[in-house]
Amino acid sequence: MIESLLTHTLNGLYYGLILFMIASGLTIIFGVLGILNLAHGELYALGAFLVVTVVGFLAGFVAEPTGPLSALVFGVVVLLGSLLAAAVLLPVGAVIESVFVRPIYEREDVYQLLLTYALLLILVDVMKFLWGTSPVSTSSYSRLNEIPTTELVGFSYPSYNVIVILVGVVVFAWLIWFFDRTKTGRIVRATAINREMSTAIGVSTDRTFTLVFAMGAFFAAFGGAMNSIGPSDAYLEMGLDPLVLSFVVVVIGGLGSLKGAFVAALLVGVISRWTVGVFSLPQLELAAPFILMAIILLVKPEGLYGTWGEIE
Amino acid sequence: MTRVSRNGVLAVLAIVLLLAVPDIANVTPLSFSIIHQGILFGMAAMGLNLLLRHTELVSFGHTAFFGAGAYGVAVLTAHYEVSNGLLLLLGAALAATAIALLVGYLVAGYLDIYFALLTLAFNQVLFAFVLQSGFFNYNDGLRVRVGADRPSLLGIDRWLVSTFGADPIVAYDYVLYYLTVVVLLVMVAVTWKIVNSPFGRALDAIGQDRTRARFIGIPVDRYVWIAFTLSGLYGGIAGGLFALLQLHVRPEPVLFVFVSGEILFMAIIGGIGTIVGPIVGGIVLIYLLRLARFYFEYYHALTGLVLLVVVFFLPEGILGSLPTFRAGLERRLRDPTLVRGDAATVSTTIRQRLYRAATTVRILVFGVK
Numbered sequence: 058m059i060e061s062l063l064t065h066t067l068n069g070l071y072y073g074l075i076l077f078m079i080a081s082g083l084t085i086i087f088g089v090l091g092i093l094n095l096a097h098g099e100l101y102a103l104g105a106f107l108v109v110t111v112v113g114f115l116a117g118f119v120a121e122p123t124g125p126l127s128a129l130v131f132g133v134v135v136l137l138g139s140l141l142a143a144a145v146l147l148p149v150g151a152v153i154e155s156v157f158v159r160p161i162y163e164r165e166d167v168y169q170l171l172l173t174y175a176l177l178l179i180l181v182d183v184m185k186f187l188w189g190t191s192p193v194s195t196s197s198y199s200r201l202n203e204i205p206t207t208e209l210v211g212f213s214y215p216s217y218n219v220i221v222i223l224v225g226v227v228v229f230a231w232l233i234w235f236f237d238r239t240k241t242g243r244i245v246r247a248t249a250i251n252r253e254m255s256t257a258i259g260v261s262t263d264r265t266f267t268l269v270f271a272m273g274a275f276f277a278a279f280g281g282a283m284n285s286i287g288p289s290d291a292y293l294e295m296g297l298d299p300l301v302l303s304f305v306v307v308v309i310g311g312l313g314s315l316k317g318a319f320v321a322a323l324l325v326g327v328i329s330r331w332t333v334g335v336f337s338l339p340q341l342e343l344a345a346p347f348i349l350m351a352i353i354l355l356v357k358p359e360g361l362y363g364t365w366g367e368i369e
Numbered sequence: 370m371t372r373v374s375r376n377g378v379l380a381v382l383a384i385v386l387l388l389a390v391p392d393i394a395n396v397t398p399l400s401f402s403i404i405h406q407g408i409l410f411g412m413a414a415m416g417l418n419l420l421l422r423h424t425e426l427v428s429f430g431h432t433a434f435f436g437a438g439a440y441g442v443a444v445l446t447a448h449y450e451v452s453n454g455l456l457l458l459l460g461a462a463l464a465a466t467a468i469a470l471l472v473g474y475l476v477a478g479y480l481d482i483y484f485a486l487l488t489l490a491f492n493q494v495l496f497a498f499v500l501q502s503g504f505f506n507y508n509d510g511l512r513v514r515v516g517a518d519r520p521s522l523l524g525i526d527r528w529l530v531s532t533f534g535a536d537p538i539v540a541y542d543y544v545l546y547y548l549t550v551v552v553l554l555v556m557v558a559v560t561w562k563i564v565n566s567p568f569g570r571a572l573d574a575i576g577q578d579r580t581r582a583r584f585i586g587i588p589v590d591r592y593v594w595i596a597f598t599l600s601g602l603y604g605g606i607a608g609g610l611f612a613l614l615q616l617h618v619r620p621e622p623v624l625f626v627f628v629s630g631e632i633l634f635m636a637i638i639g640g641i642g643t644i645v646g647p648i649v650g651g652i653v654l655i656y657l658l659r660l661a662r663f664y665f666e667y668y669h670a671l672t673g674l675v676l677l678v679v680v681f682f683l684p685e686g687i688l689g690s691l692p693t694f695r696a697g698l699e700r701r702l703r704d705p706t707l708v709r710g711d712a713a714t715v716s717t718t719i720r721q722r723l724y725r726a727a728t729t730v731r732i733l734v735f736g737v738k
Contacts (some may be wrong), residue, residue, distance in 0.1 A: 182668075
């Protein structure tokens with residue numbers, strides 16, 4: 058009983074942290090640029106497809122894992138591969154921002170939605186062109202699971218999920234560190250809080266915006282990479298659900314708050330796994346995140362935490 | 370020609386065009402059913418536009434009402450064996466209004482993105498509920514038929530069949546289409562009336578500044594609620610007609626959140642500043658999304674490019690940009706030298722864009738000094 062509760066909680070954390078990686082990208086883009094990026098789900102999907110290619114290429118260089126140590130080496134290679142795949146999205150994000158998004162900051166919100174929707178459609182076909190219509194997979198999931206976890210969590214559990222949970226926590230910590238301690242991070246926050254003032258003290262908002270969009274794209278792609286190394290394939294329609302769910306996460310957490318997004322992602326992840334596993338209400342799985350969001354917004358219209366800039 | 374009479378001529382032209390659609394579709398490769406669907410989704414977009422244009426609230430959950438209307442019809446035929454088209458539409462309108470009243474009451478106080486995402490949440494809850502309920506027959510949906518019969522449309526289609534020996538299917542489609550046209554014309558008239566009433570002006574005031582609207586004595590939340598319900602009613606009627614057209618209602622085409630997005634984008638493509646723009650947007654987008662796939666493999670990208678063109682070159686939407694376009698054209702006809710100036714503007718813009726793209730790439734590769 059307890060073990061099953063633990064398993065479902067861990068599954069929820071795993072799911073929640075993948076959601077967090079996507080939602081963090083959406084959050085920083087929305088927090089700084091004020092753009093609700095509908096193409097974000099496709100950036101996630103692009104990361105998933107890229108990782109299949111990159112990891113498939115890299116995994117050819119390392120031997121099949123036989124024992125714990127070689128499995129660990131394999132794991133490191135796969136992780137590096139997904140970082141590399143996500144890094145491809147840095148220039149892609151920068152180009153999207155500077156070519157398409159920059160001319161429409163001053164327009165009404167609905168046009169920004171329309172533009173990002175257009176980008177979503179175009180990205181779908183770019184992926185269709187590059188990888189075809191059938192799902193693809195890295196098939197490194199089972200090999201990653203040869204890293205033993207029984208010692209780590211005390212019972213048998215897929216070690217891949219544990220890796221993702223650790224990676225997710227590291228991503229969160231890095232983001233907090235970046236925005237709180239580094240100069241670039243502080244500049245970004247200053248731009249988010251007061252655009253005019255930061256321009257006045259010599260910050261190039263254009264460059265900051267490009268950087269932020271590229272970062273957002275990177276984290277979306279990294280989430281996608283993490284997801285498609287796992288048991289699930291990369292397929293063309295995969296961007297839709299995470300996009301909608303990361304909206305939910307961002308709104309529950311409070312618009313643009315990183316900490317809020319973290320807490321909300323874990324809440325959504327754990328609750329949606331609990332509805333199936335613990336409360337055995339599979340018919341509520343689809344609706345659970347939305348019911349949670351509706352309740353939280355009706356009770357606390359600003360979301361759980363404050364808005365961007367003030368990280369705390 | 371004075372402005373009023375010109376608009377009158379345009380309106381008559383539009384109505385004639387609308388009435389002639391089945392014949393136009395017959396002699397050209399245009400698809401009758403797709404245009405019909407486009408008009409129906411456009412109706413829902415027109416309802417949404419009532420909210421978008423005047424109160425500046427973006428609803429992401431408008432398929433909830435479209436779907437409620439469609440399922441209203443489907444449930445009445447499948448479970449209660451109602452076959453009178455008028456009663457079915459009444460059922461659709463009632464179902465959509467009930468849901469719009471409830472959702473509207475809960476969301477009326479919210480703004481911006483919170484409003485958008487709350488409506489999305491209710492939409493998704495409804496979708497999940499229908500998808501998992503046996504009453505609505507899960508993912509397979511419900512047939513809009515009583516026994517093997519199609520619903521009757523005021524008896525006109527039956528009358529056509531019995532007196533003129535018309536093909537029942539053709540008669541049904543034509544009668545339904547002209548019924549749609551009548552409903553559409555009534556809707557346009559009603560919208561025009563609403564927009565130019567004190568209520569419409571009050572909505573405008575709310576859209577411009579809520580606090581100010583409240584200070585001059587407008588009951589903001591209640592008005593938003595009423596506008597929301599009205600727009601839900603439009604969506605419901607459109608959904609009901611859609612069910613009569615498709616004769617089968619499944620959750621995904623009528624309730625999925627991305628259809629909400631499509632309805633929203635139809636309004637923007639057509640032009641949110643106009644009354645009938647959303648109908649044009651509806652036909653265009655439905656064509657691109659439903660039919661282009663048979664001719665062109667990368668139809669998503671094609672749709673995306675069309676939307677990019679709308680965003681960058683038609684800032685007021687297709688119909689909304691027409692006056693500006695016409696004015697510009699007339700000026701150029703009178704003074705052809707202006708064209709040279711246009712060419713210069715275009716080439717400088719392209720040069721500037723290229724330069725900026727190159728700068729971005731340079732910064733990405735070499736960093737900033």
